[in-house]
Amino acid sequence: MSAANPTNQPRPPAQRKQPLEPPEDAVAPVRHPEAPAPGEPLGAHYGQCFGCGGEQPHGLHLSATAGEGVSVTAEFTVKPAHQGAPGLAHGGVLTTALDETLGSLGWLMHVIAVTGRLETDFLRPVPVGTVLHLEAHVTGVHGRKIYSTAVGRIGGPDGEVAVRADAVFIEVKVEHFIDNGRDEEIEAAMADPDQVRRARAFEVNP
Numbered sequence: 001m002s003a004a005n006p007t008n009q010p011r012p013p014a015q016r017k018q019p020l021e022p023p024e025d026a027v028a029p030v031r032h033p034e035a036p037a038p039g040e041p042l043g044a045h046y047g048q049c050f051g052c053g054g055e056q057p058h059g060l061h062l063s064a065t066a067g068e069g070v071s072v073t074a075e076f077t078v079k080p081a082h083q084g085a086p087g088l089a090h091g092g093v094l095t096t097a098l099d100e101t102l103g104s105l106g107w108l109m110h111v112i113a114v115t116g117r118l119e120t121d122f123l124r125p126v127p128v129g130t131v132l133h134l135e136a137h138v139t140g141v142h143g144r145k146i147y148s149t150a151v152g153r154i155g156g157p158d159g160e161v162a163v164r165a166d167a168v169f170i171e172v173k174v175e176h177f178i179d180n181g182r183d184e185e186i187e188a189a190m191a192d193p194d195q196v197r198r199a200r201a202f203e204v205n206p
């Protein structure tokens, strides 16, 4: 018996771990014609986002830049507030940086997507003060499922790989947030025309 599955009963399909590799009939991701050009900053999808928001004092303040095709690069500087062990970044914080970088790929396809599954490998400890250089790209699309992978390097954009992750994101509509978010934040977001415009623009696919 495992702690994660104490009764050892087969899990229902919805709870089974999904593969992180795209299936054989997955298609290549399509860059939206109005996506930011390679080299352009993506900006925050939401000012209060813990990963990228500029108005979030506790956040990672990760800044992502559009790459070629459906790829992004991003930088995250590890601060004292991000420690797990003395002087070292917390693994969950590093996973958040990977999640945020992978999440920003949706903006290049004009698709809103949330993380369904994310698996991180921690290969090197990451000290406080380090700039983590992240790169992420989509490996395939299958219906609403977007398969993607990311690495985080230290010592420069071509430095050693310290962390890596594979993920499946699931495409959702704006209603996912409206239906599930706490009322006060949703009301504030919907009262912000810029936020609504950013979110709604992504529902019109080519």
Ligand SMILES: CCCCCCCC/C=C\CCCCCCCC(=O)SCCNC(=O)CCNC(=O)[C@H](O)C(C)(C)COP(=O)(O)OP(=O)(O)OC[C@H]1O[C@@H](n2cnc3c(N)ncnc32)[C@H](O)[C@@H]1OP(=O)(O)O
Pocket: 014, 018, 045, 046, 051, 099, 100, 103, 104, 112, 113, 114, 115, 116, 117, 143, 144, 145, 168, 170, 172, 174, 177, 178, 186, 189, 190, 195, 196, 199
């Ligand atoms: C005006 C208002 C302002 C709004 C402004 C918003 C702007 C936002 C812009 C951009 C946002 C970007 C945010 C990025 C932030 C960083 C990323 C995060 O951390 S996101 C947070 C963590 N993730 C979650 O909270 C998901 C929680 N999970 C769910 O909500 C559901 O489980 C969901 C939506 C993922 C799926 O539920 P279903 O009912 O819609 O879909 P089903 O029918 O179950 O599945 C569809 C397909 O996906 C697969 N699937 C479902 N769950 C999966 C999973 N966990 N792993 C792998 N595959 C999964 C299924 O096997 C199925 O595949 P088959 O079509 O049959 O081939």
